[in-house]
Amino acid sequence: MFSTMSTRRGFAARLAALVPGLGIAGMASSRAAADEGKAVVKKLDYEGKPAKSTGFITPLIVHDNVIYIAGQGAHSRGDDSDKGKQPDIEMHTRMVMENVKALVEAGGGTMDSILQLTVFLTKLDDYDGLNKVFKTYFPNGGPARTCVAVSALPGQSLVEINCTAAVVNVAKKGA
Numbered sequence: 001m002f003s004t005m006s007t008r009r010g011f012a013a014r015l016a017a018l019v020p021g022l023g024i025a026g027m028a029s030s031r032a033a034a035d036e037g038k039a040v041v042k043k044l045d046y047e048g049k050p051a052k053s054t055g056f057i058t059p060l061i062v063h064d065n066v067i068y069i070a071g072q073g074a075h076s077r078g079d080d081s082d083k084g085k086q087p088d089i090e091m092h093t094r095m096v097m098e099n100v101k102a103l104v105e106a107g108g109g110t111m112d113s114i115l116q117l118t119v120f121l122t123k124l125d126d127y128d129g130l131n132k133v134f135k136t137y138f139p140n141g142g143p144a145r146t147c148v149a150v151s152a153l154p155g156q157s158l159v160e161i162n163c164t165a166a167v168v169n170v171a172k173k174g175a
Contacts, residue, residue: 039064046099048106060103067107067165071120072099073157089121089129092158097137100161109165114143120160124149130159 043051044060051058059076061068074092076099085091101111121130127147134142143163153160 044106046103046106060107062107062167065167067104067109067113067163067167069100069103069107069163069165071118071160071162072096072103073153073155073160075155075157087156087158089123089126089158090133093130093133096157096159096161097133100163101137104163104165105169107165108167108169110168111137112140113168114138114163114165116144117142117146117161117163119145119147120150120153121147122150122153122158126158 040063042062043058044062045051046059048060051060057070059070059072074087074095076096100114100117104111104114119130121127130147
């Protein structure tokens with residue numbers, strides 16, 4: 001019995017000495033592995049360059065090969081091409097879709113890589129006008145989409161769209 005007890009204590013002592021070392025080595029190796037595979041969140045501006053930290057809304061975020069576009073209204077980029085004109089849903093939809101397209105491309109995607117869009121309209125009566133323009137941007141079929149009516153949008157925009165897209169052009173991913 002003594003030899004068995006002595007063997008057990010010897011094994012236990014060796015195991016106890018080994019475990020703390022494994023804990024530290026294990027933590028270090030798992031931390032290094034996590035850092036290697038860690039996806040970086042890239043906050044970008046309208047040109048795909050690192051966003052300045054002074055703004056409270058980032059128009060474009062790329063994370064883990066997914067592009068997130070903040071809501072784009074007709075005047076999100078300071079576009080006033082409708083100034084002095086009677087804006088209609090088709091005009092504003094084109095303005096918004098051009099913003100969306102520019103941002104998706106700056107993030108490394110294409111219009112065909114857009115996965116989902118959320119559309120906000122100030123009047124549900126504008127749904128057909130929105131679709132008329134929308135179809136021209138998605139000749140190969142559109143992404144998943146939700147469309148809701150809201151009482152108003154910032155900047156007197158008639159439509160606002162946010163979206164999620166996949167990165168397909170790795171060379172442009174996060175510029």
